[in-house]
Amino acid sequence: MEQFIVSARKYRPQNFSTVVGQSHITTTLKNAIRNQQLAHAFLFCGPRGVGKTTCARILAKTINCEHPSEDGEACNTCHSCVSFNEGSSLNIHELDAASNNSVDDIRALVDQVRFAPQAGKYKVYIVDEVHMLSASAFNAFLKTLEEPPPYAIFILATTEKHKILPTILSRCQIFDFKRITTNDTVEHLEDICSKESIRAEKAALQIIAQKSEGCMRDALSILDKIVSFTNGELTYQNTLEHLNILDADYYFRMMEHMLNQDLSSAMLLYDDINRKGFEGDMVLNGFAEFIRNLLLSKDEKVASLMEVVESFRHRYIKMAAKLSAGYLVSALNILAEAEINYKSARNKKLHVELALIRLCYLHQALEIVSDSSKKKITELKPLNFRVLQPVRQPQEKTIQPATSPRPIPVPQPVSAPQPGPVLIIEDKAIAQKEKTQAGKLGSLQKLRERVSNNSQSEKKTHAICLTDELLQKAWQEFIEQLKLSRNPAAQSFEMAALQVKNDSSFCIITPNNLQQKFIEGERIPLSEYMQKRFHNNLLTYQVIVEQREDLQIKFEAPLNSRERYQQLSSQFPLVKELKDRLRLELDY
Structure with a gap:
């Protein structure tokens, strides 16, 4: 029976060109090898399972290759490459700093550096999980790391760059590895499935890539596990079942019930989800991620940020068109609050159901709030103006002589025209204004007089002289x-x-x-x-x-032995006489 080898080891990249998702680092290393500009110390840092140790081994193999290619790749056929692939090369030394983190381990490593390689150009020392070294081990490593022999190259790998001393960081060329994208992971998994004759749906591979969160080693481990579970046939449903992931179809159905305000159907659907063994916090978190994807689907510019199965992408866009951004943001707030308070809730199921009830009637609540916030515009009414009575014109003066039966009109002089109604209104307004101002000035004058009277009354109270x-x-x-x-x-x-x-x-x-x-x-x-x-x-x-x-506060200090004897002898002289006669010596 052939021995089984996990995919993470079986398909470990052997050249820079086969490294997935780290082209910015592999290109830099190949150019440095081709131009012979290698540093004496490298620091590979980044998340787990993204290729740090793999790139370190490829670098160690390539710089000792006897017949490297023009683009800086190893030939994999020479004696050095073959011995390296078989694990029998003496030019590479790997140290796990997680279990060998003492000063003695680093001193043993430094002692090995003194010996030149018997075959090949360089001796490469790979220190994995270097952040686990103790402070004294770091200090013992500083001098050798700063000025190593010309044939020694150190490659340090870590997932926690912030734990490494700045003195170590300043002596290394730092390469930051990034998480592998979902598309790159899916393409690599498809390539492996084709080599292993595994029937796999693309939707299932996309679920595996999302679950791995950018870690290729985790993705390959999940693939091996599901292949063993399904006898070499990966489908979307059995992948969801094996990874214990709630299908997005449940969330689409739940959202449809909420749009229709169908509370009974939403509660029955959640009961079905609960019977399948999914915890309430997982449902709340998954539903929040679903609404976040709906919010992103409303804008084509950010729709690419969604990490969803391709078959669901069109369905997301169609559902997002039915919902407003305000409704989605309010739903996210409700779900975030429910998820935060989930741990402190005694009845977990009831807590989730209350959140679903609020979401079912969220549309109605938003409509009530929007209606109450609108200001009602009152109808415009005409202003009530006081009707001014027309001013009568003065009658013409007449002279009635005694001899004339008919009055003779006497015209008024032209230079003195009679004032019209408008002038009369203005005079009244000016008079009223002057009267109002006079009233205001009068009240202000009264306040001033009152203040001056108070100040005068205060001045009348004479100050008492100090004695x-x-x-x-x-x-x-x-x-x-x-x-x-x-x-x-x-x-x-x-x-x-x-x-x-x-x-x-x-x-x-x-x-x-x-x-x-x-x-x-x-x-x-x-x-x-x-x-x-x-x-x-x-x-x-x-x-x-x-x-x-x-x-000063006076304190009566207690008398010491000599003072008490002196006080006693002064009061009773016979005591002193007795002491003298008996020739006693007192120990004070």
Whole structure:
């Protein structure tokens, strides 16, 4: 029976041209080999399973190839290439830093660097997972990495570049590997399926590529597992079943029920999903991703960002045309909130069902909000103008002589025309305006008079001159207020001394800085109280720290043994006489 080899090892690239998805790195390395501009240290960093170790091995094989091609590829036929492919080459040394991360392991590696290669040009040292080295191991590696022998090349590989010391990074040429795109992964899987005579639907391969998230090794492992499960026939349905992925068709049906506000059908569909064993958070996350794809489908420029099966792409665009962007954004907010609170919910199924209920009636809620936010425009009404009565023209004056039975009209002079109705209206308006302004000016004048009267009444209250007696009395009153409010600064105020400087200023003398800070903390209340107490807004004070014995807190220190004996002997002389007669020596 032939031994089975997993696809990740069986189809590992042997040349730069067969590396998938890393053309920016393979091109750079081939040009460096062709132009003989190789660095002495390389750092390959990037996600897992994207070809870092593979490129390191291909580089090690190519630089020792005896007959390289013109484009910088290894021939795979010379003795060096054959021994390398068989794993018997002495010019390549691989070290797994995850399990060999001590200083002794690095020192053993440095000792090997001193020996030149017996065959070939270079000795290549590949250190995988280099971020796992300890700090002391990194320091032991620095000098050799900076100035290695001309025949030694170091290739460091890591998935966590940020954990490597800056001193190591500055000594290496850094190559950043990127995730392999879904299209590149699908093409590589199709090539392997054709070589292995595996019948695979493209939709199934696309699901595998999406599940691998840019990692080719994971994609090949999933492919091997499903091939073993299905006996060499990959279909869309058995791939979904094996990977435990919810089909997008369920989400399309769920969205149709929500558009129709058919809550019962939506709840039954979720119950069917729940019976298949899919957890609620997986449903919420998948539905949110589905709505995100619908939102992207509304714009052709960003529709390419969707990583979906090609057979569903047209269906996404058709469904997105029925929905507004506002509805999709609101649905995303509801699903995101439900997913965040899912872990803290006691009844998980009820929590998901409540989110589905909100989504079913989201259209109706948005319509209510939009209707209430619209401002109702009232009908325009004509303005009510006051009807002006026409002004009567003055009658012509007549002279009625006694001899004439008919009155003779006397014309008015032309130079003095009578004012019309418009002029009369303007005069009334001007008069009314002047009257209003006079009223306003009159009220303003009254306010000014009131303020001036108040200021005059305040000026009449004379300031009280500062004296030692009045100041001490006011000071004690303020201390009583502090005690009533249980303010700890009251003790500092009691220990302070006062000194009057002049009629509007005084000094507060404290023995130390601590009491000064307590008094300074009550500066505003003290200033307001003293100014009000002495009717003087210009009253000021100053806090001074002065070492005075009368202000110090006096503590009675206990007597020592000698002092107690002296005190006792002074009170009772016979004690001293007894000591002298007996010739006693006291140990103080």
